[in-house]
Amino acid sequence: MDDVRIIEIKKSVFEDNDRDADALRRELKGKGVYLLNLMSSPGSGKTTTLIQTINLLKDKLKIAVMEADIDGDVDARKIREATGIESIQLHTGGMCHLDAEMTRQGLDGLTLRDTDLVILENVGNLVCPAEFDTGAARNAMILSVPEGHDKPLKYPLMFSICDVVIINKMDVAPYFDFDLEQCKEYIRMRNPRAKVLPICAKTGEGVDAFAQWILDEVTAWKRQS
Amino acid sequence: MHELGIVFYIIRDVKQAAEENGVDHVSAVVMNIGEVSTVVPDYLTDCWRWAADKEPLLKGCELKVHIIPAVTHCDGCGREYETVRYGRTCPHCQSEQTWLLRGNEVEIKEIEVTNTT
Numbered sequence: 001m002d003d004v005r006i007i008e009i010k011k012s013v014f015e016d017n018d019r020d021a022d023a024l025r026r027e028l029k030g031k032g033v034y035l036l037n038l039m040s041s042p043g044s045g046k047t048t049t050l051i052q053t054i055n056l057l058k059d060k061l062k063i064a065v066m067e068a069d070i071d072g073d074v075d076a077r078k079i080r081e082a083t084g085i086e087s088i089q090l091h092t093g094g095m096c097h098l099d100a101e102m103t104r105q106g107l108d109g110l111t112l113r114d115t116d117l118v119i120l121e122n123v124g125n126l127v128c129p130a131e132f133d134t135g136a137a138r139n140a141m142i143l144s145v146p147e148g149h150d151k152p153l154k155y156p157l158m159f160s161i162c163d164v165v166i167i168n169k170m171d172v173a174p175y176f177d178f179d180l181e182q183c184k185e186y187i188r189m190r191n192p193r194a195k196v197l198p199i200c201a202k203t204g205e206g207v208d209a210f211a212q213w214i215l216d217e218v219t220a221w222k223r224q225s
Numbered sequence: 226m227h228e229l230g231i232v233f234y235i236i237r238d239v240k241q242a243a244e245e246n247g248v249d250h251v252s253a254v255v256m257n258i259g260e261v262s263t264v265v266p267d268y269l270t271d272c273w274r275w276a277a278d279k280e281p282l283l284k285g286c287e288l289k290v291h292i293i294p295a296v297t298h299c300d301g302c303g304r305e306y307e308t309v310r311y312g313r314t315c316p317h318c319q320s321e322q323t324w325l326l327r328g329n330e331v332e333i334k335e336i337e338v339t340n341t342t
Contacts, residue, residue, distance in 0.1 A: 002239060002340070003339070003340050004252070004337050004338070004339050004340075005337070005338045005339075005340060006335050006336075006338075007246055007248070007334055007335060007336050007337075007338065008334070008335045009238070009242055009333045009334065009336060010332065010333070010334060010335070011238060011240075011332060012330070012331060012332050013235055013238065013331045013332065014234070014235045014331065016234070016237070016238070017234070052233055094228060094229075094231075095229070095230050095233075096227050097227075097230060099230075111300065126264060127227055127228040128230060128325050131227075131263070134229075157263065167242065178288050189321065196277055
């Protein structure tokens with residue numbers, strides 16, 4: 001006869017990751033390293049935005065970049081060639097996001113000598129990376145104009161966890177009937193605290209505001225560490 | 226893809242629970258999945274079958290999914306309503322000052338172990 005024993009677990013699937021992420025955040029704070037998790041859809045201009053931002057900041061901060069993708073290393077090489085800073089490629093082994101453990105392994109691959117800022121370019125995806133805390137000090141995302149101003153309604157979790165939302169490709173807004181004010185309102189509905197920064201990474205317009213936000217954040221983080 | 230990542234987390238937690246309880250085979254894992262958790266139950270069970278059968282502990286183990294209906298609380302009038310039907314705006318008073326009370330769970334409720342005697 002079969003007798004079934006029930007073992008109660010009652011545990012969130014994200015619990016271990018959340019704990020690992022908090023531990024990593026504390027360690028990084030102790031070392032004075034500010035980790036920024038940058039998320040977006042594929043093709044939103046993450047790498048171009050990063051190159052522009054890094055070039056504005058690299059004289060003021062020691063920066064390293066971790067590029068997370070399912071495969072390939074084009075982004076890490078592009079960043080290294082365009083900015084000269086340390087840039088490594090992480091592969092997620094088919095996974096759609098990075099978690100705290102994978103982020104830690106990535107950080108182990110960096111020299112981190114006197115590094116002030118590490119930017120993690122997460123896998124291009126608006127769903128999964130929002131669920132998994134990486135241990136970053138702050139979350140940022142890029143929404144590009146061709147994606148449409150209604151995205152905050154469709155991907156509420158992503159917009160609700162981000163401290164800053166960059167709106168890229170503003171130069172093509174008229175061609176896509178993109179309504180910036182409506183987009184800001186949708187973001188505000190999901191996350192009243194989020195800072196919204198319209199930019200054009202191609203021309204560099206508005207990127208200085210993002211660079212300044214990072215600089216202020218890193219300065220505050222180091223003061224607390 | 227999203228669901229496969231979650232399956233790997235479930236497997237890790239179930240393995241740990243099995244070890245703590247001295248269990249060498251699990252016959253079912255029961256999940257609580259919130260209606261607005263962004264997890265698609267069919268994808269989750271498909272990914273589960275593929276990944277679980279690679280583990281001796283979980284070979285043939287069934288993944289049972291309990292759906293937790295999503296409920297939103299309205300700060301405007303203090304009432305509760307069905308999230309999926311009405312979204313962010315309270316159907317009673319039209320307030321947008323609302324928050325999710327439940328329905329976001331991705332939780333392992335329990336595991337079932339069959340002892341054949």
